[in-house]
Amino acid sequence: MGKLEGRVAIVTGGSRGIGQAIALTFAKEGADVIVNYVKQKRQAEKVVEQIQTNGGTASALQADMADRKSVEHMVSIVLDQFGKVDILVNNAGILLHSDVLSFADEDVEMMWSINVKGVLYCTRAVAPHMIRNKYGKIINLSSIAGLGTAAAATTPYAATKAAVAVLTKRFALELGSYGINVNAIAPGLIKTDLILKGVSPDVAEGIIKYCEKASMLRRVGEPQDVANAALFLASDDSSFMTGQVITVDGGRMDFLSHSL
Ligand SMILES: NC(=O)c1ccc[n+]([C@@H]2O[C@H](COP(=O)([O-])OP(=O)(O)OC[C@H]3O[C@@H](n4cnc5c(N)ncnc54)[C@H](OP(=O)(O)O)[C@@H]3O)[C@@H](O)[C@H]2O)c1
Incomplete structure (x- = not known):
């Protein structure tokens, strides 16, 4: 029997990257997975097809995390279909490179709308139903950018991911007494x-080389590395953990200066 048998899971941004790996992993462990996407319908459908081919259950559902009504509509469809949501992975997010001297107002606005407001909207829409069932697992995607690494040209993005880490702790505080665990990766x-998209192959290679060097394990991560941690947080193996931000980064050496 899978670790998530009988559970209903929404994975926002499940069509690609980390969200895709989480959706596939959860389905393999028996969850009914809602693969959310915003634009790439075909890509989300491919994830669903892959899950179904492996004998799992999934459906693709469009919703824009930056749009409250769209998020609420998505959650109402899931509730109509399944009657509950056991697991919410607030994974959808965007990164628009910029720094304090160069950021565009609309880029900052868009990152806050998707990366932060999206987490608030989705959690608010789902939490009352988890409270009713006295059960829930909420997993947010923060980033080491939000914990203080020195990655270049990501300052406004880093602020959104720091906000996600704080929201994780505040949600955990507010929802813990209802049997809801809230953690972040x-x-x-x-x-x-x-x-890697939107930059030249040379730049992509430079980023990877830098991060391989900065990692104690001398490698960068694969989406499955994050999905494995998400499975732990979604399963009852982590039932006594809440309000935690777990770093999955191969041991970044640029954290050493303030690790003790
Ligand atoms: N990759 C990393 O190195 C890294 C590191 C730290 C943290 N993270 C965080 O991990 C999460 C996933 O990142 P990723 O690397 O997997 O990203 P990705 O490959 O770019 O995939 C982004 C996903 O988010 C969806 N999405 C984007 N905007 C959305 C919106 N407005 N509403 C709903 N869905 C939306 C996309 O849907 P469509 O396919 O429809 O566009 C896609 O499924 C993000 O929160 C990111 O900040 C990533």
Whole structure:
């Protein structure tokens, strides 16, 4: 029997990258998975097909995390279909490179809307139903960028991910007495479109080389590395953990200066 047998899980941004790996992993462990996407319908359908081919259950559902009504509509469809949501993975997120001297207002606005407001909207829509069932697992995707690594040109993005870490602790505080665990994962560099698309192959290679060197394990991450941690947090193996931000980054050496 899988670790998530009988559970209903929403994975926001489940069509690609880390979210895709989480969706596949949860389905393999028996969960009914809702693979959310915003634009790439075909990609989300491919994830669903892959799950179904492996004998799992999944459906693709479009919703824009930046749009409260769209998020609430998605959750209402899931509740109509399944009557509950056991697991919510607030994974959808974007990274628009910029620093304090160069950021564009609209980029900052968009990152806050998707990366932070999306987490608030989705959690608010799902939490009352978890409270009713006295059961829930909420997993947020923060980032080591939000914990203080020195990655270049990611300052406004880092602030959104620091906000996700704080929201994790506050949600855990507010929802713990209802049997709801809320934890976050702070990945290091994981090979996905977020990092590698939109930059030249040379730049991508430079980023990977830098992060391999900065890692104690001398490698960058794969989406499955994060999915493995997400499975632990979604399963009852972590039932006495809440309000934690778990770093999955291969041991970044640029954290050493303030690790004790
Ligand atoms: N990759 C890394 O190195 C890394 C490191 C630390 C933290 N993270 C965090 O991990 C999460 C996943 O990152 P990733 O690397 O897997 O990203 P990715 O490969 O770029 O995939 C992003 C996913 O988010 C979805 N999405 C984007 N905007 C959305 C919106 N407005 N509403 C709903 N869904 C939306 C996309 O859907 P479509 O396919 O429809 O566009 C896609 O499924 C993000 O929160 C990111 O900040 C990533």
